[in-house]
Amino acid sequence: MERLKVVRMVLLLVFIGWLFMWVMLPTKTYKYSWLVTLSNRLNSTYLREQGTNLVIFSFPIMFLASLGCVYLHFQKKSRPESNPSRKKWLDSWKRPVMVVNPLGIVTLMELMFAAMFVVLLGWSLANYLHVSFSNLHMHMHMHNTSPQKVWQAKFRSVSLRLGYIGNITWAFLFFPVTRGSSILQLVGLTSESSIRYHIWLGHLSMVLFSAHSVGFIIYWAMTNQMALMLEWSRTYVSNVAGEIAFILALIMWATSIARVRRKMFEIFFYVHQTYILYVFFYIIHVGVAYFCLILPGIFLFLIDRYVRYLQSLSNVRLIAARLLPGDTLELNFSKIAGLDYNPTSVLFVNVPLISKLQWHPYTVTSNANMEPDTLTIVIKCQGSWSRKLYRHLSTSPVDRLQVSVEGPYGPTSSHFLRYDNLVLISGGSGITPFISIIRELISQRARQLQQPDKNHKLPKSVRLICAFKNSEELSMLDILLPLTSNTTTPSYLSEINLQIQAYITRETEQQPLENTKKPLETIWFKPHPSDSPISAPLGPNSWLWLCAIISSSFVMFLVFLGILTRYHIYPKERIPAGSLASVYKYNFTFKTLWDMFFVCVSVFLATSFENGKREGMKVKNVEIDDEVEGEIESFAHDKSVLESITEVHFGHRPDLERILMEYNKKGSDTGVLVSGPSRLRNEVAKICSPSKVAKNLHLEAMSFSWTQDGLQYGIPI
Numbered sequence: 124m125e126r127l128k129v130v131r132m133v134l135l136l137v138f139i140g141w142l143f144m145w146v147m148l149p150t151k152t153y154k155y156s157w158l159v160t161l162s163n164r165l166n167s168t169y170l171r172e173q174g175t176n177l178v179i180f181s182f183p184i185m186f187l188a189s190l191g192c193v194y195l196h197f198q199k200k201s202r203p204e205s206n207p208s209r210k211k212w213l214d215s216w217k218r219p220v221m222v223v224n225p226l227g228i229v230t231l232m233e234l235m236f237a238a239m240f241v242v243l244l245g246w247s248l249a250n251y252l253h254v255s256f257s258n259l260h261m262h263m264h265m266h267n268t269s270p271q272k273v274w275q276a277k278f279r280s281v282s283l284r285l286g287y288i289g290n291i292t293w294a295f296l297f298f299p300v301t302r303g304s305s306i307l308q309l310v311g312l313t314s315e316s317s318i319r320y321h322i323w324l325g326h327l328s329m330v331l332f333s334a335h336s337v338g339f340i341i342y343w344a345m346t347n348q349m350a351l352m353l354e355w356s357r358t359y360v361s362n363v364a365g366e367i368a369f370i371l372a373l374i375m376w377a378t379s380i381a382r383v384r385r386k387m388f389e390i391f392f393y394v395h396q397t398y399i400l401y402v403f404f405y406i407i408h409v410g411v412a413y414f415c416l417i418l419p420g421i422f423l424f425l426i427d428r429y430v431r432y433l434q435s436l437s438n439v440r441l442i443a444a445r446l447l448p449g450d451t452l453e454l455n456f457s458k459i460a461g462l463d464y465n466p467t468s469v470l471f472v473n474v475p476l477i478s479k480l481q482w483h484p485y486t487v488t489s490n491a492n493m494e495p496d497t498l499t500i501v502i503k504c505q506g507s508w509s510r511k512l513y514r515h516l517s518t519s520p521v522d523r524l525q526v527s528v529e530g531p532y533g534p535t536s537s538h539f540l541r542y543d544n545l546v547l548i549s550g551g552s553g554i555t556p557f558i559s560i561i562r563e564l565i566s567q568r569a570r571q572l573q574q575p576d577k578n579h580k581l582p583k584s585v586r587l588i589c590a591f592k593n594s595e596e597l598s599m600l601d602i603l604l605p606l607t608s609n610t611t612t613p614s615y616l617s618e619i620n621l622q623i624q625a626y627i628t629r630e631t632e633q634q635p636l637e638n639t640k641k642p643l644e645t646i647w648f649k650p651h652p653s654d655s656p657i658s659a660p661l662g663p664n665s666w667l668w669l670c671a672i673i674s675s676s677f678v679m680f681l682v683f684l685g686i687l688t689r690y691h692i693y694p695k696e697r698i699p700a701g702s703l704a705s706v707y708k709y710n711f712t713f714k715t716l717w718d719m720f721f722v723c724v725s726v727f728l729a730t731s732f733e734n735g736k737r738e739g740m741k742v743k744n745v746e747i748d749d750e751v752e753g754e755i756e757s758f759a760h761d762k763s764v765l766e767s768i769t770e771v772h773f774g775h776r777p778d779l780e781r782i783l784m785e786y787n788k789k790g791s792d793t794g795v796l797v798s799g800p801s802r803l804r805n806e807v808a809k810i811c812s813p814s815k816v817a818k819n820l821h822l823e824a825m826s827f828s829w830t831q832d833g834l835q836y837g838i839p840i
Contacts, residue, residue, distance in 0.1 A: 468533025550799025
């Protein structure tokens with residue numbers, strides 16, 4: 124544990140140092156003093172003008188990502204079987220301080236870091252302009268015969284520096300969408316919960332780049348230099364590449380607006396895939412020196428994307444599908460026994476029969492301890508993709524369904540176990556993450572009874588408050604009991620002091636619906652030789668494998684770049700005395716193409732090599748026993764226990780403020796987890812905010828909706 128503390132301190136110091144260099148980057152001190160010294164030492168014949176930025180801005184983050192993988196591996200090994208310790212000093216920082224559209228629920232910590240980031244952007248712009256205005260250059264062009272005015276030169280300088288500021292947002296843009304990121308896990312985030320930050324940064328970067336691009340067009344028009352819009356310079360930035368990138372970005376931005384994304388999601392999804400071209404032309408435009416400023420985020424995202432691609436090449440073994448009332452579907456996959464994941468994890472699913480390109484994330488409802496050989500997700504049919512899948516399974520006989528997956532991805536610990544009481548509030552399909560949480564509580568209670576000598580702290584009481592539109596959706600509660608031969612599972616529901624309050628908002632009384640009386644229809648799929656159980660993308664020791672991939676690929680990139688620069692670029696740029704520097708300058712675009720090529724090759728080689736070694740070491744999976752199907756199907760749910768702890772209310776919504784304030788008055792810490800529509804999340808957040816004097820209520824809003832700020836549980840994207 125002491126070694127882990129030392130590693131944590133090293134990680135923190137490196138990160139603070141990296142941020143400090145971003146603060147110093149736009150200042151005169153850095154440009155006229157530090158940069159001169161660093162360039163003399165780092166811009167060698169092997170790295171040239173990239174040397175400084177690679178060492179100062181790229182290396183620290185790659186070091187953090189690699190060392191962070193090692194830290195997470197040993198933290199997982201050293202973590203006790205009981206729930207993680209609670210850091211009470213963080214509670215006040217995680218409280219919601221504002222609920223406003225389109226940002227959603229903003230905590231004090233998020234507000235503080237957002238303010239610090241805005242201050243960094245303002246500081247950088249002010250210093251860039253201060254340095255620029257004190258040494259103003261009159262940029263002339265051969266087609267411009269009239270003298271340039273000072274205010275026009277300042278206008279150009281402002282437009283240029285806005286692009287510099289936009290580049291800062293790009294340094295952080297790709298971290299939130301890197302699903303298997305060690306950096307996100309180090310700060311307690313997952314990709315699903317931090318997608319909102321990617322959205323915020325995306326909008327901010329587009330505002331800055333729009334001002335940058337439009338500003339230059341206006342400047343060229345004012346100075347009669349519109350011909351520069353068609354310039355692809357050999358020795359400087361390519362204006363054409365920047366314009367192409369800007370047009371692609373505008374199209375992506377337009378389809379990313381919440382209203383457009385909700386109504387025409389598939390258009391948003393496919394248009395957003397043009398980010399590959401956007402990144403390509405953007406890097407050509409900014410050049411290799413500025414590319415090194417944003418390289419870590421892109422590098423780590425590319426590694427993650429290729430690892431996901433390798434995992435998706437395999438077809439997974441789909442054991443069964445259950446068709447529930449209310450157009451709800453449960454899929455049961457086979458998984459290797461060593462695959463461990465925590466509640467609220469997300470699995471990305473692709474069904475080529477429905478769509479070869481679309482991947483849809485769903486909450487994993489099974490528990491890794493209770494169901495060691497199966498993994499389950501629940502799909503609520505609220506989109507065209509899920510409706511097609513449900514219709515295909517319910518209307519035609521199916522022996523096999525080809526499915527590929529990515530993940531599962533999720534938190535590193537069961538953080539909800541640390542509270543004295545637990546209140547789970549859901550709306551509609553938002554109940555699915557709570558199914559996995561309740562199963563985890565059951566698993567922990569079973570372990571607590573089996574190992575009474577160990578400290579397994581559990582919440583004293585658990586209340587599930589779920590709101591449904593129709594009574595047929597009450598069948599979602601049946602999924603609380605897994606398909607398993609463990610007949611002691613129902614009794615543990617009462618052991619964890621679980622109370623369920625279900626509210627049917629659109630019905631005043633129980634409706635005599637026939638489909639609610641029908642037994643759940645189960646479809647069994649035949650195994651296929653090409654199918655394999657779900658396994659972790661990089662195996663049991665995935666963090667160590669990821670560390671090896673990150674470190675080896677980055678070193679490989681530096682070696683390739685050094686060899687090319689020293690023996691190909693440098694000889695051509697060696698300037699004889701008295702010669703024009705531009706004549707001997709290597710093509711600006713070719714340098715960026717080489718950089719991008721080496722990044723891709725390094726990631727491909729390192730990931731493929733490490734993955735090949737892991738596959739060779741992996742034990743061949745054993746075929747699923749035919750008896751498993753019989754065990755699963757012979758299991759009968761003991762609904763009497765479930766019904767005894769369930770209250771059903773018709774015709775109204777729950778009085779959440781009254782319920783939560785009762786817990787607040789008890790004086791014990793209560794974890795309030797809410798999942799569902801944004802309106803529900805916002806309502807609960809206002810109740811748990813400091814303005815309500817809710818000192819004992821600790822909100823964890825599960826915001827997973829692309830229509831607002833992330834993914835929505837049970838709804839395909």
